[in-house]
Each structure stands twice: as C-alpha cells, then as structure tokens.
Amino acid sequence: MAEIVVLAEHREEQVxxxxxQMLSKAGELGRAHGxxxxxxxxxxxxxGLVGALxxxxxxxxxxxxxxLEHFDPDAYADVLGAFLAERSPLLVLLGHTAWSMDLAPAxxxxxxxxxxxxxxxxxxxxxxxxxxxxxxxxxxxxxxxxRSAGSYLVTVRPGSFPVGTxxxxxxxxxxxxxxxxxxxxxxxxxGFRDSSGGGVDITQADVLxxxxxxxxxxxxxxxxxxxAALLGGALSCSRPVVDKxxxxxxxxxxxxxxxxxPKVYLALGISGAFxxxxxxxxxxxxxxxxxxxxxxxxxxxxFGAVADALGVLAALKTELLKK
Amino acid sequence: MxxxxxxxxxxxxxxxxxxxxxxxxxxxxxxxxxxxxxWDNYAAEEAIxxxxxxxxxxxxxxxxxxxxxxxxxxxxxxxxDRAVRVDPGDVTLDASVTAALLAAAVKPLPHDLxxxxxxxxxxxxxxxxxxxxxxxxxxxxxxxxxxSVNGSTVEATVELDGxxxxxxxxxxxxxxxxxxxxxxxxxxxxxxxxxAAKIDIEVASPDSLGLFSADLTPDLTLEEMYLPPxxxxxxxxxxxxxxxxxxxxxxxxxxxxxxxx
Numbered sequence: 001m002a003e004i005v006v007l008a009e010h011r012e013e014q015v016x017x018x019x020x021q022m023l024s025k026a027g028e029l030g031r032a033h034g035x036x037x038x039x040x041x042x043x044x045x046x047x048g049l050v051g052a053l054x055x056x057x058x059x060x061x062x063x064x065x066x067x068l069e070h071f072d073p074d075a076y077a078d079v080l081g082a083f084l085a086e087r088s089p090l091l092v093l094l095g096h097t098a099w100s101m102d103l104a105p106a107x108x109x110x111x112x113x114x115x116x117x118x119x120x121x122x123x124x125x126x127x128x129x130x131x132x133x134x135x136x137x138x139x140x141x142x143x144x145x146x147r148s149a150g151s152y153l154v155t156v157r158p159g160s161f162p163v164g165t166x167x168x169x170x171x172x173x174x175x176x177x178x179x180x181x182x183x184x185x186x187x188x189x190x191g192f193r194d195s196s197g198g199g200v201d202i203t204q205a206d207v208l209x210x211x212x213x214x215x216x217x218x219x220x221x222x223x224x225x226x227x228a229a230l231l232g233g234a235l236s237c238s239r240p241v242v243d244k245x246x247x248x249x250x251x252x253x254x255x256x257x258x259x260x261x262p263k264v265y266l267a268l269g270i271s272g273a274f275x276x277x278x279x280x281x282x283x284x285x286x287x288x289x290x291x292x293x294x295x296x297x298x299x300x301x302x303f304g305a306v307a308d309a310l311g312v313l314a315a316l317k318t319e320l321l322k323k
Numbered sequence: 324m325x326x327x328x329x330x331x332x333x334x335x336x337x338x339x340x341x342x343x344x345x346x347x348x349x350x351x352x353x354x355x356x357x358x359x360x361x362w363d364n365y366a367a368e369e370a371i372x373x374x375x376x377x378x379x380x381x382x383x384x385x386x387x388x389x390x391x392x393x394x395x396x397x398x399x400x401x402x403x404d405r406a407v408r409v410d411p412g413d414v415t416l417d418a419s420v421t422a423a424l425l426a427a428a429v430k431p432l433p434h435d436l437x438x439x440x441x442x443x444x445x446x447x448x449x450x451x452x453x454x455x456x457x458x459x460x461x462x463x464x465x466x467x468x469x470x471s472v473n474g475s476t477v478e479a480t481v482e483l484d485g486x487x488x489x490x491x492x493x494x495x496x497x498x499x500x501x502x503x504x505x506x507x508x509x510x511x512x513x514x515x516x517x518x519a520a521k522i523d524i525e526v527a528s529p530d531s532l533g534l535f536s537a538d539l540t541p542d543l544t545l546e547e548m549y550l551p552p553x554x555x556x557x558x559x560x561x562x563x564x565x566x567x568x569x570x571x572x573x574x575x576x577x578x579x580x581x582x583x584x
Contacts, residue, residue, distance in 0.1 A: 011483070071489070073453075073463065098483050101441075101465035101500070102453050108419070109457035114542035117418065117450045118442075130546070135446050136336040136350060140343075141551055144543040155450075158484070186462040188492045190478070196486030206579050213337075231575060243504030255484045264575050271337055285578045287571055288557065292338045296551070303574060304557035305567045315568035 001034050002090035007080065007103075008041045008053055008060075009095050012192070015052040017163060018095035022156050023056040024164030025122065026093060030058075033124050035090060037169075042079055042178075044069035050173060055166030065178040070189035071099045075181055077106035082179040084111055089151055091122070091129065096155040104155050114146050115153040120160040138274060138296040158255065159278045196257055199250035200234050207233025208262040208283075210253060212276075213240040214269020214290060214309045221246050223313055224268065230320040236260065238270045254279040269309030272297025324379035324472065324495075325433035328370040328403070329425055329455070330363040332387055332394035333445040347547050359394050362440025366501040368508040370438050371402040373472065380404045382432050386411055386424050392524055399519035400511040406524045407432070414529055417541040418446070422454035424539070427532035430459060436477065437498040441466050452500035462493040468502040 004026040009016040019039075026037045039057040043049055046062045053060050061083065067075045084092065084107070092107075094100040096118045108115035120141075121132035129146045131154060146152050202208060209228035211221065221241075228235040235251060242252045253260050254276040261282035268289050270276060277300045280286060288301035289312045298304045305312065334355035341350045359367070370381045382405040383398035385391055395406035409424045416424075429437060437459070439452035449465075456463035468488070469480035472495070481489040482502050493499075529539060560570045 098466040105453035117448050142548045144545045190490040193488045195488045263579050298557045299554045301557040305560040311564035312567050315564040319568050
C-alpha cells in the first residue's frame with residue numbers, strides 16, 4: 001500500500017474546488033490500487049478548512065503556522081519537501097493553478113522528483129505512472145510515462161475530474177509541525193484584488209452573445225453588442241478580446257473571468273480553450289460558430305456551425321432588424 | 324536593468340488541420356506556419372518596455388534549431404540587444420530538460436530580471452519559467468499580468484482564477500512568467516528588422532554549456548499522441564450565413580421563450 005497525497009489549495013478561508021476534484025480522483029485510484037489518500041493542509045488557521053476535506057481522505061495532515069498564512073512558494077516547498085521526505089508517497093497531486101505553477105517546480109527541483117503539469121488524467125499502469133495532457137491548442141491529447149522515481153509530482157487541470165461526494169471515509173487528522181524554514185520569506189504577499197468587477201453583469205443574462213478572436217477586428221464588437229441587445233441579452237467575450245483591449249475585463253467568460261449560466265450561449269469565433277469552456281458549464285444551450293471545424297468549442301457545444309463568425313453575425317443582425 | 328527574456332518558436336495550430344505523424348508521437352509540422360509563442364511575445368514586449376523606460380539591456384534566449392532563430396530575429400527587431408540560441412542537438416526535450424538548458428545559458432548572462440511566457444502554445448507545460456528560476460535560485464511568480472520595478476524589488480500582480488488577483492513583491496533578481504494581455508506588443512518595424520540583421524546570434528550547445536546527458540534526462544517520455552475522443556455532442560447546422568442565422572434565432576426563441584428576439 002502506498003500513499004497518494006493531495007495538496008489542499010485554499011484562498012480566503014475557502015478550500016478551492018480543484019482540491020475536491022483531486023481528492024475524488026485520488027479516491028478512485030486509491031480504491032482501484034489499494035492506496036491511502038492523504039490531504040496535506042498548509043495554513044495559518046485550519047478551522048473551517050478541515051471540515052471541507054473530512055470524509056474525502058483517509059488522513060488529513062495539518063501544518064498550522066503563521067508563515068503559511070499567505071501563499072509563499074519557498075515556505076510551502078520547505079514544508080511539503082520535508083513531508084514528502086518523511087512519507088515517500090507514490091503520487092503527489094497539486095492543482096494546475098497560478099500558485100502551484102510556482103510551487104510544483106520548486107518541489108521538483110528541490111526534491112529531484114519528476115513533475116508533469118496540466119494533466120487531465122493520471123494512470124497507474126503496473127509500476128508505471130502515466131499522465132494524459134492536452135497539447136497543440138487542445139487539439140491533440142498526449143499520453144506520457146514518467147521516468148522511474150520514488151515519488152511523482154502531478155499538477156491537475158481544474159475541471160478534469162468531478163467534485164464527487166464525501167465517501168464517508170474515516171478520516172484521521174494528524175497535526176504536524178512545520179520544519180524550520182530555510183530562509184526568510186522572499187516573495188511578500190501584499191493583498192488580493194478583484195479584477196473583473198464593474199460594468200455589465202454577464203452572469204445574469206438569459207442570452208449571451210460571446211465573441212472571440214475570430215471576430216477579427218475591434219470594429220466588429222459593436223454589431224455583436226447590437227445583436228445581443230436585440231436578443232434581450234448581453235455581450236460577453238473570451239480572453240483574446242480582453243487581451244487586445246477590445247472589451248473591458250468584466251465581459252470575460254472563463255476561469256480568469258466569470259462563470260456564466262445563460263439559457264443560451266452563442267459563441268462567435270471562440271476556439272474554446274479549456275479556461276473558457278470551464279466558464280460555460282452552467283449554460284443551458286451552447287451554440288458555437290467557428291470556421292475551424294476542429295476547434296475545441298464544438299466539443300462543448302449543443303449546436304455548431306462551421307462558418308465565418310462575421311457572416312453569421314451580419315445575418316443575425318439583418319434578420320433581427322427585419323421585423 | 325539587465326533583462327533576459329526566454330522565447331520559443333511554435334507551430335501555429337489554432338486554425339490548422341493537424342495530422343499525426345506515422346508512429347503517433349507528434350503532428351506533422353511541415354505544413355504549419357511558425358510564430359513566436361503568444362505568451363513570449365508579451366514577455367518580450369514587457370522586457371523591451373522596461374529597458375526603454377530605465378535603460379539596461381535585453382537578451383533573448385531560445386532553445387531550438389537554426390530555423391528557430393527567426394524568433395530571436397523578431398525579438399532583436401523589437402528592440403532586444405543580444406540573442407542566444409541553445410541548440411539541443413539530438414537531446415530529447417521536455418519541460419525539465421528545456422529548463423536545464425536555459426539555466427546553463429542564462430546563468431552567465433547579466434540578469435536582474437528574467438521574463439518568460441506563462442506557457443507555450445504547443446506543449447502547454449506552463450512550468451519552464453519557474454523551473455528555470457529554481458535552478459538559478461531566483462525568487463519567482465507565475466501568471467503575472469502586471470509588474471513594476473521599484474529599486475531592488477519588483478511588484479507583481481498574479482492572475483488567480485475567479486476574477487481575483489494577488490499583489491506581491493519579490494526581491495531582484497527574480498523571474499516572472501508573463502500572462503497574455505499584460506501589454507500591447509508592438510509591430511516589428513522595417514528599421515528594427517534592418518537593425519536586427521546586423522546582430523550576430525550567439526549559439527551554445529549542451530557541450531559548450533558543460534551539460535552532460537545525466538543532466539538532461541527527461542521527466543516524461545511521450546508514448547502516444549491522439550485526437551481527442553469524439554463527444555458527438557454538437558448537432559451541426561448547415562447552410563450559408565443567413566440559413567445558419569435563421570436556425571440560431573429559432574433555437575434561441577425555443578430555449579428562451581417569451582417575446583425575446
């Protein structure tokens with residue numbers, strides 16, 4: 001029997017959903033292969049966080065220390081490095097989030113364990129550990145095998161696994177003390193800021209007309225806004241449109257923008273990167289128009305059309321103005 | 324301030340039809356156009372803006388073949404002063420090996436700040452920057468969408484999920500992986516291209532960097548590449564623009580009901 005460790009990610013007293021998704025995957029691997037599931041919780045105050053993890057792991061190891069109040073890759077790597085040296089787990093799962101994108105490489109270089117990032121699946125194939133990743137703009141999948149090692153580090157793409165339910169596992173809670181930190185904190189936390197507030201509230205619309213890179217030019221934003229208004233809906237967009245400053249951030253749908261739940265989501269010229277698709281899982285009906293028939297957005301759509309988004313937009317406007 | 328920016332030449336796959344190579348270990352590349360990785364374009368722009376504002380130098384570094392020098396020429400034309408290409412030869416590259424090669428190449432270069440893109444559009448690891456930072460013992464922050472240098476520290480904004488950002492400061496020298504949208508990358512000018520043509524690109528190899536095969540063992544070996552499994556979800560609408568528009572409006576009226584549209 002080996003151990004699968006899941007790093008609990010939390011922010012402002014809340015356990016992040018990706019943690020529960022990883023615990024559900026770890027639970028599945030644990031049941032299939034007879035491994036224990038251990039959640040590692042690094043925090044300043046564990047009250048409120050432990051409860052969200054209970055019943056989802058065989059053990060929760062809690063490191064409570066003031067140095068762990070805010071994310072600091074050095075402090076986190078010190079604690080986790082010591083924990084991994086003590087336990088030698090088979091597998092360590094971290095979310096593929098901004099924070100773990102700093103932490104996982106720090107752990108990999110400091111411990112020498114191999115690392116696979118942004119994985120959508122993890123396979124235990126006899127003694128071999130393999131991962132599945134998406135490559136080439138999400139248009140191909142790749143299965144890779146780790147070099148043989150004592151422990152394997154994996155960052156998991158958010159949304160790859162269901163949240164699952166508490167499995168009613170008996171959870172042991174272990175309090176551990178943080179090791180002596182190797183250095184003074186280098187990266188200093190200075191606060192959180194909301195980046196998507198203000199303006200139109202796209203989360204309340206019944207119909208969203210959403211534009212992406214395929215809209216081609218800033219001048220095509222206004223016709224899309226008109227079509228959205230004629231439909232009694234709102235205008236939203238994908239990341240490239242905000243990156244190009246064609247629309248303010250509060251229009252952006254996706255993991256770094258907003259999650260939306262319209263009755264109908266019309267995606268015009270949006271390729272469908274997973275960060276975008278993760279924001280429309282609550283949508284009723286998704287209609288996608290894109291001239292690339294292999295665009296990942298069609299995999300998330302109920303209706304699709306392989307066509308130029310601008311042509312369809314112009315035809316929508318003409319049709320709506322007819323009456 | 325001396326800045327190193329790491330860039331990569333990548334195949335443009337977004338609107339391309341991808342075909343697997345025999346053996347299913349990669350896609351055919353001969354029919355694909357190559358471009359600067361989108362994230363790296365923002366990182367290069369940020370590096371050059373910092374130099375323009377407060378002096379110093381920008382060195383662009385890539386790991387790649389002679390054909391990939393195009394991406395370095397582009398950075399030079401944007402305003403970089405120096406360019407270094409690490410030729411991996413027949414070394415198998417993954418994120419870890421790429422970071423090892425970059426670390427050896429960047430170490431002797433002057434670097435108060437190292438910028439990389441968050442990820443590359445081809446293999447999508449999103450980890451080379453922080454791995455490089457760890458190998459160089461630099462403080463690091465990933466997914467940065469805003470930064471300003473104040474004396475011996477850099478203030479960075481880290482893009483978190485859910486429309487939240489973290490503000491943090493890091494002592495220099497530091498490495499930041501840069502998110503798209505942090506600036507508006509410039510277009511390359513004819514004058515820039517002429518200037519760039521006069522600069523020699525420095526070439527290094529694992530040998531010249533003092534690396535041995537034991538330092539260059541990949542963490543991962545690709546076994547198989549394959550098309551995403553069919554979901555069969557979408558019902559496809561046929562016809563020209565007006566026909567598709569009519570179907571879309573009918574669907575919206577059915578799903579939303581009421582007097583909308």
